[in-house]
Amino acid sequence: MASTYTPIATTTLGSAASSYTFSSIPSTYTDLVLVANCGQVTGNNSFRFQINSDTGTNYSYTFVQGNGTATGSGRTANDTSGEVESLMNTALTGTFIIHFMNYANTTTYKTMIGRGSEASQKVDATVTLWRSTSAINSIKVYPGGGQSFLTGSTFTLYGVKNA
Secondary structure (H helix, E strand, O other): OOEEEEEEEEEEOOOOEOOEEEOOOOOOOOEEEEEEEEOEOOOOEEEEEEEOOOOOOOEEEEEEEEOOOOEEEEEEEEEOOEEEEEEEOOOOOEEEEEEEEOOOOOOOOEEEEEEEEEOOOOEEEEEEEEOOOOOOOOEEEEEHHHOOEOOOOEEEEEEEEEO
């Protein structure tokens, strides 16, 4: 079965921003895929996301990571956001892809698979569970640690339809 990716929204930041939100996401697709190419103003922090403005402790995630020399894994339960564990640095070299599966279903919790990499840091894969049966209609992305995304960071949300 073939699938088709349709761009729903895309943006390139004209100035540094503490977050970006995709809102009014239509429920007409099977899945969503978020692609971000970004960096942050200072420090090294992870790529985080919140769904439908939910800041409660409804997110859990498990990750595996490596940097060519060492590997690691971990799990976080009852967090206030989802996360892709790879770090962003102060260049536009971070790439993050998150697949939101069955996002419009209103009878099951939502599962996301994220992949991230940053040229000088590490790569990782993260599975996130959002403990809500609500359909996803908005996604806020932001760097951890209270940082801001760099000017020029790009974010694209795709809808996936099975043919």
